[in-house]
Amino acid sequence: MEIDSQKTAYVDLHIHSTASDGSLSPLQIIRTAKNIGLRAIAITDHDTVDGSAQAMASARDSGLEILSGVEISADYTPGTMHILGYLIDVDDPCLNETLRKLQKSRDNRNHEIIERLRLLGIDIRFDEVVEVSGGGQVGRPHIARVLVQKGAVQTMDEAFARFLKKSGPAYVPRYRLSPSEAIQTILRAGGVPVLAHPFTLNAKSEAELEAIIADLKQSGLKGLEVYYPDHSVVRTALYERLARRHGLLMTGGTDFHGAAKPGVFIGVGRGEMRIPYRLVEELKRGGRGDS
Numbered sequence: 001m002e003i004d005s006q007k008t009a010y011v012d013l014h015i016h017s018t019a020s021d022g023s024l025s026p027l028q029i030i031r032t033a034k035n036i037g038l039r040a041i042a043i044t045d046h047d048t049v050d051g052s053a054q055a056m057a058s059a060r061d062s063g064l065e066i067l068s069g070v071e072i073s074a075d076y077t078p079g080t081m082h083i084l085g086y087l088i089d090v091d092d093p094c095l096n097e098t099l100r101k102l103q104k105s106r107d108n109r110n111h112e113i114i115e116r117l118r119l120l121g122i123d124i125r126f127d128e129v130v131e132v133s134g135g136g137q138v139g140r141p142h143i144a145r146v147l148v149q150k151g152a153v154q155t156m157d158e159a160f161a162r163f164l165k166k167s168g169p170a171y172v173p174r175y176r177l178s179p180s181e182a183i184q185t186i187l188r189a190g191g192v193p194v195l196a197h198p199f200t201l202n203a204k205s206e207a208e209l210e211a212i213i214a215d216l217k218q219s220g221l222k223g224l225e226v227y228y229p230d231h232s233v234v235r236t237a238l239y240e241r242l243a244r245r246h247g248l249l250m251t252g253g254t255d256f257h258g259a260a261k262p263g264v265f266i267g268v269g270r271g272e273m274r275i276p277y278r279l280v281e282e283l284k285r286g287g288r289g290d291s
């Protein structure tokens, strides 16, 4: 298929599939992306490349370009730090070994949380949680949903506030990579590490955010996710400025999760987003180290 003849050249570089906590399979994501005329996408599941690898295998000759991707959670307080990895070798043994370790820790953690809830007098079983997860990755939001179903709490928020939040009585930490380990894992698999949705770091000021970004760059970070549905115009401008100042690539994506995150759609986010293909070209140049 002649890609250059396509009029629109937009992309979505942050999509979750059923391989993690999204509600669409890689194949359904490909179909949707093609229907709305995107030129390239990346499936960036949490701590797994299964969805990404599957998409790359099934999209061959479809005219839709698939970039390999992953989203790794790094150990960070007081906020959430996710490092996206693009153009990784999905078969890299080291990467896969690390991801397996992260997945195993996720699984163990769910069992431990359930054990703690039971000790707190709540009747909840792992299979009930698996059932509401719909077959993908299981995590605290699914446990929260079961707690609501059982009437132990009124809302998901209450489940987190009373039991599941970091200082809550049923909270169990899980094994995470340090920020620099996450970055190195991606670099060693030939990929381009990018800081996802920088606002979730909860930096108190622009100066603090800039210091964190400078630190990550020292560890090998190559890009910032500048375009994101929850980024205001002001925020987006700030991230563009920081990316330029620190010689970082800019990426963008919707963080689409399907039914698991209502109101956010592939390619357009809440309806307004348009991420140009140019960013993919720059990403590829940056990945070769000649940016």
Ligand SMILES: [Zn+2]
Pocket: 071, 082, 196, 197
């Ligand atoms: Zn994220």
Ligand SMILES: [Zn+2]
Pocket: 014, 016, 044, 071, 255
């Ligand atoms: Zn994400």
